[in-house]
Amino acid sequence: xxxxxxxxxxxxxxxxxxxxxxxxxxxxxxxxxxxxxxxxxxxxxxxxxxxxxxxxxxxxxxxxxxxxxxxxxxxxxxxxxxxxxxxxxxxxxxxxxxxxxxxxxxxxxxxxxxxxxxxxxxxxxxxxxxxxxxxxxxxxxxxxxxxxxxxxxxxxxxxxxxxxxxxxxxxxxxxxxxxxxxxxxxxxxxxxxxxxxxxxxxxxxxxxxxxxxxxxxxxxxxxxxxxxxxxxxxxxxxxxxxxxxxxxxxxxxxxxxxxxxxxxxxxxxxxxxxxxxxxxxxxxxxxxxxxxxxxxxxxxxxxxxxxxxxxxxxxxxxxxxxxxxxxxxxxxxxxxxxxxxxxxxxxxxxxxxxxxxxxxxxxxxxxxxxxxxxxxxxxxxxxxxxxxxxxxxxxxxxxxxxxxxxxxxxxxxxxxxxxxxxxxxxxxxxxxxxxxxxxxxxxxxxxxxxx
Amino acid sequence: xxxxxxxxxxxxxxxxxxxxxxxxxxxxxxxxxxxxxxxxxxxxxxxxxxxxxxxxxxxxxxxxxxxxxxxxxxxxxxxxxxxxxxxxxxxxxxxxxxxxxxxxxxxxxxxxxxxxxxxxxxxxxxxxxxxxxxxxxxxxxxxxxxxxxxxxxxxxxxxxxxxxxxxxxxxxxxxxxxxxxxxxxxxxxxxxxxxxxxxxxxxxxxxxxxxxxxxxxxxxxxxxxxxxxxxxxxxxxxxxxxxxxxxxxxxxxxxxxxxxxxxxxxxxxxxxxxxxxxxxxxxxxxxxxxxxxxxxxxxxxxxxxxxxxxxxxxxxxxxxxxxxxxxxxxxxxxxxxxxxxxxxxxxxxxxxxxxxxxxxxxxxxxxxxxxxxxxxxxxxxxxxxxxxxxxxxxxxxxxxxxxxxxxxxxxxxxxxxxxxxxxxxxxxxxxxxxxxxxxxxxxxxxxxxxx
Numbered sequence: 001x002x003x004x005x006x007x008x009x010x011x012x013x014x015x016x017x018x019x020x021x022x023x024x025x026x027x028x029x030x031x032x033x034x035x036x037x038x039x040x041x042x043x044x045x046x047x048x049x050x051x052x053x054x055x056x057x058x059x060x061x062x063x064x065x066x067x068x069x070x071x072x073x074x075x076x077x078x079x080x081x082x083x084x085x086x087x088x089x090x091x092x093x094x095x096x097x098x099x100x101x102x103x104x105x106x107x108x109x110x111x112x113x114x115x116x117x118x119x120x121x122x123x124x125x126x127x128x129x130x131x132x133x134x135x136x137x138x139x140x141x142x143x144x145x146x147x148x149x150x151x152x153x154x155x156x157x158x159x160x161x162x163x164x165x166x167x168x169x170x171x172x173x174x175x176x177x178x179x180x181x182x183x184x185x186x187x188x189x190x191x192x193x194x195x196x197x198x199x200x201x202x203x204x205x206x207x208x209x210x211x212x213x214x215x216x217x218x219x220x221x222x223x224x225x226x227x228x229x230x231x232x233x234x235x236x237x238x239x240x241x242x243x244x245x246x247x248x249x250x251x252x253x254x255x256x257x258x259x260x261x262x263x264x265x266x267x268x269x270x271x272x273x274x275x276x277x278x279x280x281x282x283x284x285x286x287x288x289x290x291x292x293x294x295x296x297x298x299x300x301x302x303x304x305x306x307x308x309x310x311x312x313x314x315x316x317x318x319x320x321x322x323x324x325x326x327x328x329x330x331x332x333x334x335x336x337x338x339x340x341x342x343x344x345x346x347x348x349x350x351x352x353x354x355x356x357x358x359x360x361x362x363x364x365x366x367x368x369x370x371x372x373x374x375x376x377x378x379x380x381x382x383x384x385x386x387x388x389x390x391x392x393x394x395x396x397x398x399x400x401x402x403x404x405x406x407x408x409x410x411x412x413x414x415x416x417x418x419x420x421x422x423x424x425x426x427x428x429x430x431x432x433x434x435x436x437x438x439x440x441x442x443x444x445x446x447x448x449x450x451x
Numbered sequence: 452x453x454x455x456x457x458x459x460x461x462x463x464x465x466x467x468x469x470x471x472x473x474x475x476x477x478x479x480x481x482x483x484x485x486x487x488x489x490x491x492x493x494x495x496x497x498x499x500x501x502x503x504x505x506x507x508x509x510x511x512x513x514x515x516x517x518x519x520x521x522x523x524x525x526x527x528x529x530x531x532x533x534x535x536x537x538x539x540x541x542x543x544x545x546x547x548x549x550x551x552x553x554x555x556x557x558x559x560x561x562x563x564x565x566x567x568x569x570x571x572x573x574x575x576x577x578x579x580x581x582x583x584x585x586x587x588x589x590x591x592x593x594x595x596x597x598x599x600x601x602x603x604x605x606x607x608x609x610x611x612x613x614x615x616x617x618x619x620x621x622x623x624x625x626x627x628x629x630x631x632x633x634x635x636x637x638x639x640x641x642x643x644x645x646x647x648x649x650x651x652x653x654x655x656x657x658x659x660x661x662x663x664x665x666x667x668x669x670x671x672x673x674x675x676x677x678x679x680x681x682x683x684x685x686x687x688x689x690x691x692x693x694x695x696x697x698x699x700x701x702x703x704x705x706x707x708x709x710x711x712x713x714x715x716x717x718x719x720x721x722x723x724x725x726x727x728x729x730x731x732x733x734x735x736x737x738x739x740x741x742x743x744x745x746x747x748x749x750x751x752x753x754x755x756x757x758x759x760x761x762x763x764x765x766x767x768x769x770x771x772x773x774x775x776x777x778x779x780x781x782x783x784x785x786x787x788x789x790x791x792x793x794x795x796x797x798x799x800x801x802x803x804x805x806x807x808x809x810x811x812x813x814x815x816x817x818x819x820x821x822x823x824x825x826x827x828x829x830x831x832x833x834x835x836x837x838x839x840x841x842x843x844x845x846x847x848x849x850x851x852x853x854x855x856x857x858x859x860x861x862x863x864x865x866x867x868x869x870x871x872x873x874x875x876x877x878x879x880x881x882x883x884x885x886x887x888x889x890x891x892x893x894x895x896x897x898x899x900x901x902x
Contacts (some may be wrong), residue, residue: 188604226677255792261712263778263782298767316749319749322773323741324742331734344722424778424781428774
């Protein structure tokens, strides 16, 4: 993504304080592209470039900087100028960014932000992270239902500058109750003297301010909306969530899911930005739990000490048995967790899921067992004893698919996040089950063949 | 999501053929809500309800049915009516849906679809799945750069019905080359006699028709676009991809990533819709590879037969050692894969990643090793021999974090999908490494203490 071709020119313009060309550079491209061209500059240089843009363009370009650069500029550059920048940013953006800035800097900056925006920051930052309130923006266009279409278009013109979208226009009464919705498309297509009341959609789908952001994402994408209004319990319109924030939410939730599946408590920030000790802690918690689980396998094996002494070849297959069980269990858990996240599988489907996993487990276990049998005949004392391996593989793989599919559903049933029933966790449980199944199968079969 | 409250009324209206009320039902709500109310009906009943809607509303509601229901209706209902429905669907939708329908039905239906739409279907279905061409729609509004703003608004009015969005308007020349972009917002704000040429954005960001859909998604969301134009190599405008399709792409790719991480080749359809044997095959492939890998652990253990016979207590810790290594490796792999997908980590960061994982591995391995030491003293012949366990855990966990982080980056470097370096695969490699490390450590330390 880095584009370094233009860097020398940029640096020269800065050295010469060539205001005209720097201004041109700031407005010539889409702000996201402008940012790509500046990637090679230091944060201080980039901020210097932005001084040659008008305040709105400056805020737009700043929006596309990556979070590290945003924080560095805010923490190091002139406080008064930063205070104005913060006022010019989109309401939801500035709260996100300030959350990453050092608290002492925020305390110094807030008095420099104009009063109206400062109040807005306080209001928005009161909503807990992960709720509709925390992702919504408060800059949107409002209309009264008494306007005609041509008056409404005039009203939209006036609000365009301060609105994140002018494509969905929310109709409110004097107390800011959400009454309806018209789209700019409708306004453009309608006769100029039509009254908004007669044009607007009344059954507006809205989310509540404390709804989970994942719910907001699924509602918005179910209806293919560009934006969705956020209301309080009395249906006062508080803000809107737009599709671009929802794309970010979907990405964020997917990453969190994948991390939970992989047995790491979700990181709040990017991998490289998260402190090493934080990551170690988030991983260590799970690893320690799993480690204690694995000590149970040591205990279980210890109790079969005599069988193992008498049949040393059984030891060679311990890793094979438990890793095969663990792998098939991880696969089932992944499939069921992703299917539940995608809405393909609900708890009501549990019998179908179990039946499918049972069949899959028997098929996979039977096939792998046959391969295992061939390997076992090479080291086992006789063909009958070697049959312990396929029998065990069949049982362990089937246990794996069943536990791997059932455990996430049990978690969901208990109201917990099924992705918590992560692959390593499932694998850890199956390890213990696998050892017990292996040793018991060996015990029974060795007795049966009189060894 | 199912709403069964209204079902008896709906069935009564159907029985009475109450056309007025059924028509009202079809238009009263957002089509997505209408579909929720119909969830309890059979596919045939739902289709009967739709007969009372005008063709456009019918197509809109049909769009929100789940894929299984769409396919059932298309395959079983009156061919001529279905042919018309297909013509009324959005161009990208109808290709997606027809891909799921039985080929013999498609062959019967296509002659019943009006010629223009039929050509469009052939054109769109020629693009390989997963490319920009396969997710784009061909219904969008075009403008000529010579129009004034008021003429342009008139032109938009005429095209609104047949355009998926009227908020981004693409400016093309007579040969359909993409020349510029204006938004409806700009049109509404501009003076009526401004010429489009002077208003339009010329540096339009576009994707090429054979670009990967993941790339399209990341471009659209980087720029916060509502839609992105799709062009061929000569920059002819072929179609547009809209944000709602991108939300679906992001979800789809996230699910595929999670499935690969979990060691399952991605399913094309939902979990319950995919044939059991397909799933078994997609899982079996990996499981079999891993199974052969695990047989190497059996071989490795076999070669240490004597040490094991002489120190039977070492056997008890085999599962603990390999599962701890596997778990720490899975965690590292998950973190690195998700960080690369999210764009937080690139290959250039590899030294930083390796340094971080080395430190994390030593910290985690050291801590778990101490717990392991306590457990080992209970069964080991003496305190010195018990030290084999913490030493092994430290080494194996560190190998795990290093391999888990490096392998996905190696895959990326080779141009392969890093998510292919799935958790089970990493775990499988670490199993073998773990056994070798364990046995070699034991060998060395037992010699050192003269046992």
